[in-house]
Amino acid sequence: MKSSKSLAGLASLSGLVYSTEAGRMCPACRQALTACVCGKPSLPKGDGIVRVSRETKGRAGKGVTLVKGVPLDEAELMALGKTLKTACGSGGTVKDGMIEIQGDHRERVIELLKKQGRWTVKQAGG
Known part of the structure; x- marks a missing residue:
């Protein structure tokens, strides 16, 4: 019972x-x-600055270019990631609101994002 x-x-x-x-x-x-x-999910909140950096942590010494702080929804972020990967001639992924591009392509990514003129783009890290 x-x-x-x-x-x-x-x-x-x-x-x-x-x-x-x-x-x-x-x-x-x-x-x-x-x-x-x-x-x-809502758009990522941030300070309006897109930061481009290089990271090797957790990747067995292999470097990737990270693009953080892009205020786009998931579908637009995927499209931007594909455009950047194609322009760099490299692979990569989009996860957790960040774009990861294999290799060190910081200068090229910053140049491409500034050409779009939609955001303030800065290089983060060394």
Whole structure:
């Protein structure tokens, strides 16, 4: 026999998960997933300066160029990362709001970002 406390706990877990009108529903805000705003990340907040640096930590001595502080959403950041990687002729990735480009391409990346004229670009580190 279940106690009233455990039944009350189970009742709090229930909620609308799917609606025939809107499809899947967000359990937090109870809106359709397409209209949900609670789970969407906002643009990274910063001081408005894009910083370009070189880092070797955790990469077995291999250097990468990091671009941090670009105020773009994920899709635009991916497109900018692809453009920079192509211009540098190198591989890389976009993760955690940063663009990583394999190798030391700081000067070229700074030049390309300044040409766009959208942000203040500075070299960080040595």
